Amino acid sequence: MKMVRCAIYTRKSSEEGLSQDFNSLDAQRDACSAYILSQASEGWNEIGDRYDDGGLSGGTLERPALQRLLSDVAEGRIDIIVVYKLDRLTRSLLDFARLVEAFDKTGTSFVSITQSFNTTTSMGRLTLNMLLSFAQFEREVTAERIRDKIAASKARGMWMGGIPPLGYKPDGRSLAIVEEHAAIIRAIFERYHAIGNVRLLGDQLKADGILSPERSTATGKIIGGGAFTRGQLYLMLKCRTYLGEVQHKDRVYPGLHSPIISQQLWDRVQARLAANLLGHRNGVRMKAPSLLAGRIVDEKGDALIASHAAKAAAGSAEAKIRYRYYISDPRHSGSGDGGMRIPAVEIEAAVTERIAQAFDDPLTLLEQAKLPLEPDMLIGIEQRSADLTARIRLKDHALVRGIVIRVQVEKGRVVILCSVSQMAELLKIPTAVDASTELTLTSAIRLTRSGRAMRLIQSNGQHASRRVDPALTKLIVQAHRWWGEIRQGEINITRLCEREQVSDAWVSRVLRLAFLSPKVTDAILRGEQPAGLNSAALLATGTVTPGWCGQERLASPKLPPASRGCVEVNR
Structure with missing residues (x-):
């Protein structure tokens, strides 16, 4: 035995x-x-x-x-x-x-x-899994009862706990006004109505020495004491609690507490906020609002504004292609001091992919977020995480914006600040009293110029957003078409130059692209070419070597060699 x-x-x-x-x-x-x-x-x-x-x-x-x-x-x-x-x-x-x-x-x-x-024994494993399943069921039923109780209480105008907004203090199941702080709230609303710009409002408050008052939470933590940030000001200006209401998700109910702001002032402020809403340009709302609008800043913390440009589509006098960007304020206002201008598709792809990678490993994600876990919570977390990952990679607008607090574009990396409470809610994990409120994710990425465009490049040399280069694709198609005409005897180089009204040197450079390695051509057509390999680089003298092996090393060190020996171009 x-x-x-x-x-x-x-x-x-x-x-x-x-x-x-x-x-x-x-x-x-x-x-x-x-x-x-x-x-x-x-x-x-x-x-x-x-x-x-x-x-x-x-x-x-x-x-x-x-x-x-x-x-x-x-x-x-x-x-x-x-x-x-x-x-x-x-x-x-x-x-x-x-x-x-x-x-x-x-x-x-x-x-x-x-x-x-x-x-x-197999029976022992079955017993353990069954008990964990029942424990998970009990937790979910309890959570549903708590959510229903909170919804019913808020419908009756009750305050259900948490840190009260500035200007109030807890008073049983209601809120009592702290008049000293309420005066600051009224001043903020009135000043914003007069100025109409949150950043200028913050600068004005700081210049006047109006700071966020220090307050103590139920756990004894001291908050406030510094200058108001733009994020804090936006939240205050949109907080319906100041109107004497209680909000629960997308529903609003009359509260048991007294309002600080009058309905008339509230309406005027909301009208100004709506008029200045990011995503509006020239009074017309964009059909595809930018995913990171209002949440992306540069390394100094200054906001990058969502903008766009429309250009005529090739072969059409009426159809236009819309290009979206995130740009710094100086460039947007036309001062020309070289502000940041980032393609929206690139940075949005980088951010969503980094968040999706975090959700790919939910246990590590929850450990980094310092969320309390119990064995009976393991059931179903992998499936929920997989579903969320798929939605994030599809750029689910509401989901991503709910997770992302701020995106900061720095030199050589992108820093993504995520909401721990939102992640916990999505994964159906309870949060502890001392749990972190924010989780920082980073992505090694840099901003570089590719032709006339700015591109985001990952640490591996690939574009952050895999996109086919239309100019490069057009050149390759043109090279194969010209070579096909010459090979069929339909035209010679002299007549081709006359027809296209280009020099023979230009035709020779373009024709070289017809003899690129098939692997290089496939990579370009899939948008997998490395950063810097654009039409200008391929047309430059000496860039395209005759051997396919050399071409593939130039295009990407990851491409497998064409054969054991270099295949030379026969001219």
Whole structure:
């Protein structure tokens, strides 16, 4: 009979009683030893090493005895891990998933002697999965009851907790006005109505020494005390709480609290905000609003404005192609001081792809966001994450804008600030009181010029947004068409120059593109050529080598060689 090596792991959260001759760790070990002895007929045998963690929490894997246990598991010294209860091993979903993954790699099983969990058998695994499913169901039902209660309470105008807007303080299930702060709110609304520009409003408040008042939250955290940011001002100007209302998702109800702002002033301010809404140009709303409008800034923190230009489509006198950009204010106003101008499609593709990559690994994402996890929350999270990833890559406007707080374009990288609460809600994960409110994602990317256009280039040399270069494609098509006419004897180079009204040197340079490596041609037609490989580069003298191997190395070091030897062009 094969001997099954069994290791006993014990843990106690507090140090109380550890100094006694017989403590909780000893009791756990005796119970586990007795269970192993009862399985002697199956070949179970207790190993001599002790794995005892006294006075350590189950919320972390950084426990000396557990680390020794995992090391021995990785080295193949243990077949079964025996614990008194499952929570002795871990209380965290993320840690539980990691432990199961580590055990599966070496074929190690674990047994909880008081909960009938024995993953050495198929029935044990089924029991564990069923219990986790019921636990997940109970959590979702509880969450639904809480959401329904919040919705019903807000419909009655109640304040349901959280940090109250500036100008109010909690008063039971309502809000009481803090007159000193309310005066600042009224001044902000009145000044914005007069100025009509949030950035100028912020500058004016700062110049006048009007700062955000310091306030203490229920947890004792001090907030405020600095200058008002544009984001804070926008939120204030759109906060319906100041109108004496309570908002729940897309519905608004009369609140139990008193308003700070009159209906007349509110209407005037909202009219000005609507008139200045990003995405409007010359009083006409764009049909395809920019995904990052109002959320993208340059490295100095200055807003990049969503704009567009329309150019006539080739071969049509009426049809136009719309090109979208994010531009800095000086360039938008025409001052010509060389402000930033970024193609919208490129930066939006880079941002959505980075967020999608984060959702591709939900457990790591939740760990980075410092969200509390439990084992019963593992059910369904992978599927929800996969669904969200697909929607993000399709640039779901509402979804992406709900996640993104701010995008900052810096030299060599893009910094994406994401809402942790929104991510948790999408993944159906509860947030802890001390959880982070923001998660920072970065993408190595740089802004470079490609011909007359500005492109975003990734660290691997590829464009952030895979797009076919129309000018380059047109040249290749033209080269093959001209070469086909010459090869068929329909025309010679002299007559071709006369017909096209170009020089023979130009024709010769274009014709070279008809002899590009098929792999290079395919890469260009798919938009996978590296940054800098544009029509000007291909037409430059000496760029296109006769050998296909050299062409492929120029086009992309990742392209496989055409053959074992370079194929020379026959002219």
